[in-house]
Amino acid sequence: MKDRGLPARISCGPEGSNMQYGFVTIYWRDMIRFVRFKTLLISSLLQPALWLAFFGIAMASNFDAMMAGMPVPAGIHSVGYLTFMAAGIIAMTTLFTSLFGGIVILFDKNWGLMREILASPVGRNHIIVGIALSGVTKSFIQALIIMGFGVLIGAAFFAGYAPLQIVIGILGILAFVALFALGFLFLSAAIAISMESPEGLQGVMTLLTMPIFFASNALYPIDSFPEILRVISLYNPMTMLINGIRYFAIGPDFYALGHHYAFTQMDIALSFLGLVVFSVIMFVLAWWRFRKAVVT
Amino acid sequence: MVQPGPAGDDPIILVENLEHTYGNFKAVDGISFAVKRGEIFSFLGPNGAGKSTAINILITLLTIQKGRAVVAGYDVATEPQRVRESIGIVFQDITLDRDMTVWEQLEFHGRLYDMPVKDRRDRIEELLKLVQLEAKRNELTKRLSGGMKRRLEIARGLMTRPTVLFLDEPTIGLDPQTRMRMWEYIKGVNREGTTIFLTTHYMDEADQLSDRISIIDHGKIIISGTSGELKNTLGRDLIHLETDNNEKAITLLEHLPSVREITVRDTLIVLMVNEDGTRVLPGIIDTLRDAGIEISSINLKKPSMDDVFVFYTGKDIRDEGQGPARPHFLRAGGK
Structure with a gap:
């Protein structure tokens, strides 16, 4: 694809035009769709809560019973399984929402507005950014619901925090969620613009979610994994996100499932940096796919 | 055939030697044309x-x-x-x-x-009125009829007051009544000063809607002109004959001065005549009768856009893709 009037950098707006906010239009339209489908809206908000309520409580009652006899090292803050996995559920929900966030692009390409958008003066990077921001918004809403609901049913998030610490904790979590969501939304957009059928897209997405979710520390510690799996899990963006969430929601130093978790600020900064690198790479991938895309 | 615009009046669309290839397939093979400001210009082709x-x-x-x-x-x-920024599509x-609702699409x-x-916001109100969708402004698009959707798309194409409106097969899939109404909208939009470029494979659409037509086939423009000019290239009248000895009939008729060209489609002989067909016909009948050739049917008509199309592309648009090099069938009657 030849130049569409896009400058060579991420900074937006075609030359000679004041089209700086094209992504806001894309965002606005995607949010209209989000609130329009009531069943989809409610189920997307309810689903993470249900995970927490059923899977979380069921597993927690088992694990907590098993761990009951084990001695907790003195002076370390110990948390139950529900608290441990609630962070994983936030991450899981963000992963699913983000990976499927690009689907609208495929639908637009086959049956909707994609040609209308591509033929407009709005730059292609704005399409990517608009869709990504609406995906991030959805993930924020879901993350906040899970946090609220989790605390309600007994997850010890922000336990003993002062109000200011809680605000910082929530902001920290949202920052991690945002970066992670952006990365997977860009990936999703890149796949969606390159594929022909929704079925194919569904297949690819399902294939991706499995290893990303299970090769992570969402539901269990990764320390006792076989070496290869452990290394994979360590560099999994999912693990980086969950580290961040646990750091901000539970604290830098806690004990869960017989493991001692201690995060230095450096660890968290590295996780954050890892997510930055991840989403930048995914943006470049998406941008490349969009520039090449020909929809007629 | 293409008349240049008035002096000093630059064409609104100017295309020179355009070529486009997909892999080995040349989809557009060196076309050139110009569209004047304020006209309705059609690409007619299969x-x-x-x-x-x-x-x-x-x-x-x-x-x-x-x-x-x-x-x-x-x-x-x-x-x-x-x-x-200058066009509507x-x-x-x-x-x-x-x-999305009608209003949201335009917004x-x-x-x-x-x-x-x-x-x-003002423009949306204006256009909803123009395409008579005011009552549907908050209706989801999926609840609109095919014609309403098309009208909404035309309204959308006009949102930015474009200099040129591009319409790619604007009435495809619409019922005859709705098509007529779409033509009225398109003409109305054109009267307001918007230049219109449309593609169609409907003869009547090109014929009745456009100021000028280019017939395009296999990526090339075969001929351009007004509907009248195109039809005139086939002569003044067309005479369709069916006889018991077509070969002999053709050799006889070829020499008549009023006959400009003869083509054969299945069992039909088609004569293009330069003069008023009603005056030529008696002579033809006499010639054939004198030679002992039996005429089983005879038909006289004005050349239609269908005839023009069949003559220049060598195929009826309805059997596209399988036509032989020369026309094989011409629907009787026409318009």
Whole structure:
């Protein structure tokens, strides 16, 4: 694809035009769709809560019973399984929402507005950014619901925090969620613009979610994994996100499932940096796919 | 055949030696044409003739490969952004979001093109009135009929008051009544001063709607002109004959001075005549009778756009793709 009037950098707006906010239009339209489908809206908000309520409580009652006899090292803050996995559920929900966030692009390409958008003066990077921001918004809403609901049913998030610490904790979590969501939304957009059928897209997405979710520390510690799996899990963006969430929601130093978790600020900064690198790479991938895309 | 515009009046679309290739397939094979300001210009051709490829290059959805195209004063190769800002488009397939309302579709378009709030809100009201969708403003698009969707798309194409409106097969899939009404809308829009470029494979659409027509096939423009000019190239009248000895009849008729050209379609002999057919006919009948040839049917008609199309493309648009090199069938009657 030849130049569409896009400058060579991420900074937006075609030359000679004041089209700086094209992504806001894309965002606005995607949010209209989000609130329009009531069943989809409610189920997307309810689903993470249900995970927490059923899977979380069921597993927690088992694990907590098993761990009951084990001695907790003195002076370390110990948390139950529900608290441990609630962070994983936030991450899981963000992963699913983000990976499927690009689907609208495929639908637009086959049956909707994609040609209308591509033929407009709005730059292609704005399409990517608009869709990504609406995906991030959805993930924020879901993350906040899970946090609220989790605390309600007994997850010890922000336990003993002062109000200011809680605000910082929530902001920290949202920052991690945002970066992670952006990365997977860009990936999703890149796949969606390159594929022909929704079925194919569904297949690819399902294939991706499995290893990303299970090769992570969402539901269990990764320390006792076989070496290869452990290394994979360590560099999994999912693990980086969950580290961040646990750091901000539970604290830098806690004990869960017989493991001692201690995060230095450096660890968290590295996780954050890892997510930055991840989403930048995914943006470049998406941008490349969009520039090449020909929809007629 | 193409008349140049009045002196000093630059064409609104100027295309020179445009070529476009997909792999080994040359979809557009060196076409040149010019569209004057304020006219309705049609590309008439069968599916796969290269119409959509050409239109997609002009609206900058496809990158131009070879040749030159200037739309509304801007070169599509160097100023695609300007071209985009100057044109409106109605795509061949419905390009609407089923789950957005009529108003939202127009609002979305206005925002995409960065229209100021006040301007776009006013414009939406104007256009809803124009295409008579005021009562449907809050209706989801999926609840609209096919004709309403098309009208909404035309309204959307006009949102930014474009210099040129591109219509790719604007009435495809619509019922005859709705098609007539669409033509009225299109003519109305044109009267307001918008230049219209449309592609179609409907003869009547090209014939009745356009000021000028280019017949396009296999990526090439075969002939251009007004509907009248195109029909006149076939002579004044067409005479269809069926006899018991066509070969002999043709050798006899070839020499008549009033007969301009003869073609054969299945069992039909088609004569193009330069004079009033009613005056030529008795002579033809006499000639054949004198030679002992039996005439089983005879038909006299004015050349229609169908005849023009069949003559120049060598095929009936309804049997596209399988026509022999010369015409094999001409529907009797025409319009």
